[in-house]
Amino acid sequence: MPILHLDERDVQRLLHWEDLIPAMESALLAFSTGRALQPVRNMLSIEEGRRYLGIMPAVIDEAMGLKLVSFYPANANKGIPTHMAMILLLRPDTGEPLAVMDGRLITEMRTAAVSAAVTNRVASPVSRSLAILGSGVKRLGYGAEHPNTRGGSLRSMAPSQWMRSLLSKEQM
Secondary structure, eight states: OOOEEEOHHHHHHHOOHHHHHHHHHHHHHHHHTTOOBOOOOEEEEEETTTEEEEEEEEEETTEEEEEEEEEOGGGGGGTSOSEEEEEEEEOTTTOOEEEEEEOHHHHHHHHHHHHHHHHHHHSOTTOOEEEEEOOSGGGGGOOTTSGGGTTSEEEEEOSSHHHHHHHHHHTO
16 A cells, blocks of 8 residues: 655645644544543653654544654754654554655644634634734744634734744734
8 A cells, every 4th residue: 555645845735724623623522532542742852952852642543643753952043943743644443554744834733723723612702812822833833814813913922032033024
């Protein structure tokens, strides 16, 4: 069986908010009702303060997968993403590999989609302003077009000057 390979361009073309947010609502429900097996991520400190590897498996009846994430903080000074990821999707009934996907954008969008799913359930329907506390790489998934803004404004708290300048350019 051939294994599907999706690079970041493929992911960007195929992954859409209108599909992702309901999928995250279903995933949250599966996890909270015990239908998903998702242990706490295992982080390996390869070189303290410099290199890390995260391993994150998850299984439900319909799917089984594993995300590997590398975290190299010094990459920020090199113009390379600090977080990189690959996701491996397996058949849950046989364990056969089905797909390998670039996980950087998936992780960024998934984080924002989970927030959108929760916001849709707990925020007032008339809210038109979204505040983000934090400004790490995953914050970039919350652009002005993100459904959480509901056509209103987006505000962020950013502790670093570099991120504040990046966010101010994005919000212009």
